[in-house]
Amino acid sequence: MSGHSKWSKIKRKKGANDSKRSQMFTKLIKEISVAAKLGGPDPSGNSRLYVAIQNAKGSNMPKDNIERAIKKGSGADAANYQEVNYEGYGPGKVAIFVECLTDNMNRSLANVRNIFNKLGGSLATNGTLDFVFEQKGIIVFAMPKMDEETLTLELIDAGAEDVEIEDGEVNITTPREDFGQVQKKLRDLHIEPESANLQRIPRIHKKLDGDEFRKAMRLIDTLEEDEDVQNVYHNIEMSEELMGLYED
Numbered sequence: 683m684s685g686h687s688k689w690s691k692i693k694r695k696k697g698a699n700d701s702k703r704s705q706m707f708t709k710l711i712k713e714i715s716v717a718a719k720l721g722g723p724d725p726s727g728n729s730r731l732y733v734a735i736q737n738a739k740g741s742n743m744p745k746d747n748i749e750r751a752i753k754k755g756s757g758a759d760a761a762n763y764q765e766v767n768y769e770g771y772g773p774g775k776v777a778i779f780v781e782c783l784t785d786n787m788n789r790s791l792a793n794v795r796n797i798f799n800k801l802g803g804s805l806a807t808n809g810t811l812d813f814v815f816e817q818k819g820i821i822v823f824a825m826p827k828m829d830e831e832t833l834t835l836e837l838i839d840a841g842a843e844d845v846e847i848e849d850g851e852v853n854i855t856t857p858r859e860d861f862g863q864v865q866k867k868l869r870d871l872h873i874e875p876e877s878a879n880l881q882r883i884p885r886i887h888k889k890l891d892g893d894e895f896r897k898a899m900r901l902i903d904t905l906e907e908d909e910d911v912q913n914v915y916h917n918i919e920m921s922e923e924l925m926g927l928y929e930d
Contacts, residue, residue: 687835692848694706695701710737710753711738712763712912717734717753717754717755718752718760719756719760737875756839763783765781766787768808769806771803772916774874774896778915778916780794781913782911794911797908814884815884818880819854819857819880820854820878820880820883825847830847836871840866840867842854881913902914
């Protein structure tokens with residue numbers, strides 16, 4: 683994953699052709715369970731759970747799966763997951779930020795380190811990539827039946843810093859501190875997002891040649907497949923041409 687909006691669109695198109703639904707559901711269920719454990723089972727009073735449920739709905743997760751995840755997370759025997767981040771560099775010196783939810787810190791560290799080492803990367807000290815990434819809210823939804831200019835002005839007034847409308851899809855970028863307020867505005871407008879997340883957006887991008895790109899993407903994809911990894915962010919300067927090389 684990445685906060686780069688163009689890359690996000692490429693990934694969504696690619697994801698529709700990949701069959702990674704089960705892996706995606708596993709990560710969504712874990713996030714719902716953790717949100718319910720930390721803030722309670724009522725999404726109206728638990729913003730993290732509300733966002734997790736919206737993301738699950740946007741990924742077409744069945745309602746029963748969502749309800750089971752909430753029940754599991756809010757139960758007395760809920761797993762004790764911890765949030766932990768790892769930072770490192772991949773082939774071509776691309777910056778890679780890994781977010782994990784794990785019930786075994788030693789396992790997650792060993793797995794992430796092993797993936798970096800085996801696939802041409804190296805872990806760095808946490809904080810090393812502070813200058814590369816900044817957290818912003820990214821919200822995506824289908825264009826509702828309202829005037830584009832009116833919608834844009836409503837969202838900017840609520841705190842959105844960028845509103846991009848293309849092919850019937852709205853992509854909003856918000857400062858971290860205004861993420862919740864923009865979501866509230868969407869609820870007031872009766873708009874349900876397809877996805878809403880705080881993402882790590884690269885301030886600076888790294889250009890890679892074709893060979894470096896293939897190697898870096900193999901590392902990123904392998905990290906995303908790990909059971910403890912929730913999100914992987916990078917600062918590769920993406921393009922359709924590079925994605926074509928990787929898919930060939």
